[in-house]
Amino acid sequence: MDSEWVIDAQGLEKSYGSGASRFDALKGVSVQIAPGETVAIVGKSGSGKSTLMHLLALLDEPDRGTLQVAGNDAKSLSKRAVNELRNKEFGFVFQQFFLTPNVSVLDNVILPLKIAGTGGKERRRRGMEVLEQLELADKAGNKATTLSGGQKQRVVIGRALVNAPRVIFADEPTGNLDTATGAVVEDILFDLNRSQGITLVIVTHDEELAARCDRQIYIRDGLVVSRTASTHTGAHALSTADALTAGGAA
Amino acid sequence: MRTKDLVTTAISNTFRSKLRTTLTVLAIFVGAFTLTLTNAVGAGVSQYVDAQVGALGSPDVFIITQASDATAAGDGPVEYDASSSASVSSNQGPPGTTTKALTDTDLATIGDTAGIESVDPIRSVQPDYIEYDSGIPYEFSINATSAVTTADLTAGAQLDGGASEAQLVLPDTFVTPLGFASADDAVGASVSIGITDILGETHVVDATVVGVSLESLLAAGAGANDALIAELADAQSGGIDTAVTSYGVAVAHFDTALSADAVTALKADLATAGYTASTIEDQLGAVQTVINGIVGVLNAFAVIALIAAAFGIINTLLMSVQERTREIGLMKAMGMSGGKVYTLFSLEAIVIGFLGSAIGAGVAIALGSALSAVLSQGLLAGLPGLNILVFEPASVAFVIGLVMLIAFLSGTLPAQRAAKQNPIESLRYE
Known part of the structure; x- marks a missing residue:
């Protein structure tokens, strides 16, 4: 279905617990994401940014508010349809790698295809294609545990990419990496956006990474706030501007 | 997936x-x-x-005795009745058990019961020895019920009940002592059975070995068909008609097509008539x-x-x-x-x-x-x-x-x- 937005969320609310321990994670957040866009969801831990991503990625259901994903109303979708949507349209990159140990790199990468029920030959072909793209083809047979951190995160990106998704959700994709490898991983993600038009939704508290995105959504205490409310110093803003140019050059 | x-x-x-x-x-x-x-x-x-x-018997066979008349303590002695009081030793129950004998009248009654096809008294014979080709004689016994049993054969064939020829199924322990090279070698051979009559005179009866059986836990002795048993019984009686028309046990064949319930009913019928009928399964149950x-x-x-x-x-x-x-x-x-x-x-x-x-x-x-x-x-x-x-x-x-x-x-x-x-x-x- 043609839609201006790949994701269109209006007035999302989500709370956990009840009574005195009730915690309102989101208090009415509206977010719209266009196809091919790169969007950063920025906020401190506990701000509700991860909850927002979970809702956008259909990993959780909002208490209130409407959510349209690729033209479908999320509420009207069956459980099966939601699973299929996540499997076919979304890719996930998490801060932690969540690679299956003692299983080869290739097998880790093709997991979404396996879940989708793609045939063995096609899985292998797609998996190798993605690994070649990420310059990991020579590691295809290695156990995932033998790789370095940067290589592992590249495998994770490969796994997110293998089903040719429309949107990749990345939750602190560089949080677990040193600056240099983190930068390489960022470059890969933005390059995928440019070359394949994959929409990127990046959850981060890293201003530099956020600044590389087309658009930033600042979340604070469960609400979308303006940038200034979230950042404190002009110097910080300056450094993000530097990063932006650096990212463009990379 | x-x-x-x-x-x-x-x-x-x-x-x-x-x-x-x-x-x-x-x-x-x-x-x-x-x-x-x-x-x-x-x-x-x-x-x-x-x-x-x-080895004990076919599935379509009843072993029939007079119903036990063991008197309950306190009933006092039972009055003698010449027509029914003859007792014979029996192999039903503990050694030394006696049961009231079955007479020819009893056999006729049993035979007339609906469902029973035939009834035969079991005649026991006590041969003394067996020998082959005038070799060493060995002590020997015959299983009285062997005519209705199916032997666990290692060689040869089962007994033919209807044959006029005297047939024997030899326990395999006899094969080597009697001088046969193997069980197969024994099949078809003619052996001599010695038996003493009631007057103390020894007779020799010849029989053909038709099969060799494994020793059985529950049925001892060699198997003999009706013809051999009749011949031995005649020899044993010494030509004198002992007029024994009473038997401890009779074997009755019933219709194999009968269901388990029908067999039970048949048993009950026989019980009302005063006989105890039991199948092999009952005995081994x-x-x-x-x-x-x-x-x-x-x-x-x-x-x-x-x-x-x-x-x-x-x-x-x-x-x-x-x-x-x-x-x-x-x-x-x-x-x-x-x-x-x-x-x-x-x-x-x-x-x-x-x-x-x-x-x-x-x-x-x-x-x-x-x-x-x-x-x-x-x-x-x-x-x-x-x-x-x-x-x-x-x-x-x-x-x-x-x-x-x-x-x-x-x-x-x-x-x-x-x-x-x-x-x-x-x-x-x-």
């Missing part, structure tokens, strides 16, 4: 934690091993008993009940071992679910349905169950067959024809199937837990 992928994933997941899987498999192994062996013992012994039952009881108890122990192993499976899989929380969460985030996650973990349980039971049954068969061979040469050599362990493919398959079912049931709880996992909770950072 395709079924094939689910199965291969389940198998490879099972081997991911090798030590844990091995230990769980070992626990199941013990149960499956025991269950396979106890089943084999049950099968082996009942096969042997069946052969012995065959007690033995089989005891054997089944023992096998049942052994099986119960094996099942207890399996139940213990089931908790092992639950534990292993719960640990596995715990350990793989992230992996499950990730798979669910990537669109795997709860049902598929459930299937995956259930399959892992079944794979563990299959491994344990297949290895257990395999080792049981290998060890048991070797043991059975050794035992039948050694400890159990006195019971020829007994294979203590008989592995029936159906019962082995049943054991494997049962263990896989137990494993599946054990896997339900962990699998349910895995299926219910919330992907967000599972992927939450520490």
